[in-house]
Structures are given as structure tokens and as C-alpha cells.
Amino acid sequence: MSNNNEIQARNALQKMKPYSPGKSITEVQRELGLTNVIKLASNENPLGPSPKALKAIQASLLELHRYPDAQTTDLKQTIASKIGIAPEQLVVTNGADELITLVSEAFLDPGDEVIVPDPSFSEYEFGATLMGAVTIQVPLQEGYLYNADAILAAVTSRTKMLYLCSPNNPTGTYLTKSDLQQILNQLPSHVLVVLDAAYSHYASAEDYTDGLEFVKAGYPVLVLQTFSKIYGLAGIRVGFGAAPKEVIQSILQVKEPFNVNALAQAASIAAAGDDEHVRRSQELVVGERQRFYEAFRRLGLEYTESMSNFVLVKLGSDAFACYEKLMAKGVIVRYGRIWGLPEHVRITIGTPEENDRLITVLQEVIASS
Numbered sequence: 001m002s003n004n005n006e007i008q009a010r011n012a013l014q015k016m017k018p019y020s021p022g023k024s025i026t027e028v029q030r031e032l033g034l035t036n037v038i039k040l041a042s043n044e045n046p047l048g049p050s051p052k053a054l055k056a057i058q059a060s061l062l063e064l065h066r067y068p069d070a071q072t073t074d075l076k077q078t079i080a081s082k083i084g085i086a087p088e089q090l091v092v093t094n095g096a097d098e099l100i101t102l103v104s105e106a107f108l109d110p111g112d113e114v115i116v117p118d119p120s121f122s123e124y125e126f127g128a129t130l131m132g133a134v135t136i137q138v139p140l141q142e143g144y145l146y147n148a149d150a151i152l153a154a155v156t157s158r159t160k161m162l163y164l165c166s167p168n169n170p171t172g173t174y175l176t177k178s179d180l181q182q183i184l185n186q187l188p189s190h191v192l193v194v195l196d197a198a199y200s201h202y203a204s205a206e207d208y209t210d211g212l213e214f215v216k217a218g219y220p221v222l223v224l225q226t227f228s229k230i231y232g233l234a235g236i237r238v239g240f241g242a243a244p245k246e247v248i249q250s251i252l253q254v255k256e257p258f259n260v261n262a263l264a265q266a267a268s269i270a271a272a273g274d275d276e277h278v279r280r281s282q283e284l285v286v287g288e289r290q291r292f293y294e295a296f297r298r299l300g301l302e303y304t305e306s307m308s309n310f311v312l313v314k315l316g317s318d319a320f321a322c323y324e325k326l327m328a329k330g331v332i333v334r335y336g337r338i339w340g341l342p343e344h345v346r347i348t349i350g351t352p353e354e355n356d357r358l359i360t361v362l363q364e365v366i367a368s369s
Contacts, residue, residue, distance in 0.1 A: 034330045040348040041334040045232035050277040056270035057263050068262035078269045094259045096226045096239030100127045105254040108133040112160035119339035124163040144171035148179040165196040170346045172306025177209040193221045199308040201230035231271040236264040285309045288349045295359045310348045319343045325365045
């Protein structure tokens with residue numbers, strides 16, 4: 001047998017930029033020999049998972065020899081009742097990340113164009129590149145605000161999909177309801193709008209919309225949401241999409257069976273009804289976000305006001321050095337180079353105790369720089 005390997009991967013892989021997650025607590029402990037490490041890098045819920053979800057998982061353990069419901073029937077019914085939409089307009093996935101891939105597989109052909117805001121979540125480009133589509137980046141305007149006119153100006157006859165992340169990751173800024181209405185009214189009918197509303201539960205601005213009202217009105221909009229953030233279930237990966245039935249049917253054609261495991265389904269059903277956990281999570285973020293702003297002003301740092309559970313902070317040319325110094329002191333934040341923001345870090349809002357430590361350590365790092 002010849003040792004020459006002539007197996008060729010798809011050409012698209014040469015352009016792929018695999019997602020680079022932030023460092024985990026155990027990874028930092030192992031690499032730096034630390035014991036007391038806090039993670040404020042991945043926009044996780046500092047209150048942990050919904051208590052009702054934990055009970056549901058425990059009650060489901062004895063059924064692990066059974067395959068999960070491939071149709072996620074009960075979970076779809078729960079979500080449908082919660083948001084006021086028909087179950088046939090829903091698809092449940094292994095996190096919103098899988099949904100982004102499925103949307104790409106269902107709708108994109110080589111050469112199609114996909115418009116994405118810049119900076120924003122990198123998985124949009126990943127899904128487009130996977131299918132041989134071309135990503136068209138539209139920069140956010142000053143203050144990382146959306147510009148509806150600039151987005152519409154980027155549309156061509158080859159545009160197939162438009163991603164809008166609101167609140168946007170990593171900036172925390174959002175798309176107003178009026179801007180979304182303008183975009184939907186002026187887009188060609190062949191363009192699918194994907195509104196990533198993963199952080200919608202944290203948004204409190206009066207002119208914010210999570211997009212569901214436009215789905216209910218029949219617009220060609222796919223709204224992405226997740227159980228990873230406000231419900232604290234990031235470790236079991238559940239997301240869902242809401243869209244017109246025709247869009248959902250196309251996505252279901254490429255979805256693998258049993259993509260959402262049984263424990264995740266049970267936990268999500270329970271978490272969806274845990275309004276107290278949602279309320280506590282929202283109140284924590286709103287209060288601690290203000291404390292972040294006050295601390296950053298005291299430290300003379302520029303920051304972007306956020307409608308989410310994280311804040312984008314500008315540290316300047318020493319940002320990477322500050323990021324590493326913070327990590328050396330046991331505080332993990334997210335460095336901004338992945339979004340083309342080498343002078344920034346994104347800091348997740350943690351518990352009051354974690355935030356106290358972040359502020360203290362950040363002050364020490366700045367003083368030593």
C-alpha cells in the first residue's frame with residue numbers, strides 16, 4: 001500500500017476560520033498553576049442553571065437508555081406557548097450554533113452572498129464559507145451602532161441572507177425596531193433575514209425588538225434564541241429558531257435526528273417556566289452593569305454601553321498585555337482580536353463578588369502598565 005496520501009479536503013476548508021472559544025477555568029488553572037480562577041469571558045449566567053432545570057435532569061436520568069424525542073415535541077410546545085407562536089414555526093437545535101450551520105446548509109449555494117455586521121459573531125461567516133458562499137461585511141457605525149442604509153446598500157442580486165445580531169456580540173449594541181422595519185420593508189423578497197436574539201432577555205431599551213413580532217406578521221425572518229444565556233444551560237446546548245413554516249421545513253430537511261439530547265430537552269422545558277430565575281438573572285445584570293460603568297469611568301477606560309450581559313472595554317495598545325496579566329491573576333476575560341478589536345476586551349458580568357475581584361485586579365493591572 002502506498003504511503004502517499006492523495007485525499008483532498010474540500011477547497012472551502014482552506015478559507016475556514018474555526019471558532020476559537022475562550023479559555024476555560026480548568027485550562028487556566030492547569031497552564032498557570034492557579035487554584036482560584038474566575039471566568040468572565042463567555043457570557044455565561046453567573047447564577048448558574050435554573051434550579052427547576054436541575055430537578056428535571058435528575059428526574060430524567062433513569063430514561064437515558066431511550067433515544068430522545070427526535071421531533072422535540074414537548075419542548076416545541078412549551079416554547080410555542082411561551083412566545084405565542086405555532087409549534088410548526090419552530091425548530092430546536094443543539095445550541096444556536098448548530099442552527100446557524102443548518103440555515104447555511106438549507107439555503108446557501110456556492111457564490112451566494114451573505115451580509116453580516118462587523119464586528120459580530122464569527123459563526124455567521126463560518127457557516128457561509130462552509131457552503132462556498134461569500135461573506136459581505138458591513139461595518140457598524142460610530143459607537144458600534146447599526147446603519148440600516150449601509151446594510152441595504154450592500155444588497156445585490158446575489159444576496160441570499162442577512163445576519164443581524166441584536167443585542168450584538170461583542171459590542172452589546174442593538175438594532176432598533178424602526179431600523180429593522182426599514183430593512184424588512186426595503187429588502188428584496190429573496191433575502192432571508194436571520195436575527196440572532198440570543199441576548200434578548202437582557203435588552204431593556206424601549207425601541208428594542210427581539211424580532212418575534214415580525215415572524216408573527218409573516219415577514220421572511222428567522223429569529224434565533226438560546227437557553228445558554230438567561231436560563232444558564234450553556235453546558236447542555238439548546239437553541240431554537242422561529243420563522244415562517246416554509247423556512248422551518250427547509251431547515252428540517254437538513255437537520256440530523258436526535259440532535260437535542262433527552263436531558264437537554266427536559267431541562268429546557270423546566271427552565272422555560274422558571275420566571276423567578278429569569279427575573280433574578282436580569283436584575284443582577286442590570287445592577288452590576290452600572291457598577292461596571294462606574295468602575296470603568298473611575299479607571300479612565302472607554303466602554304460601550306450594553307444591552308447585554310457583557311461590556312466591551314477599550315484598553316488601548318496594551319490590551320493584550322492587560323488581558324494576559326488579568327489571566328495571570330486568575331481573571332479570564334475575552335481578548336478582542338478575534339473580532340478585529342485588538343485594543344479591546346469583552347468582560348462578562350459575573351456575581352457581585354466576581355465583579356469586585358475583576359475591578360480590583362483590573363485597577364492593579366492598569367496601575368502596573
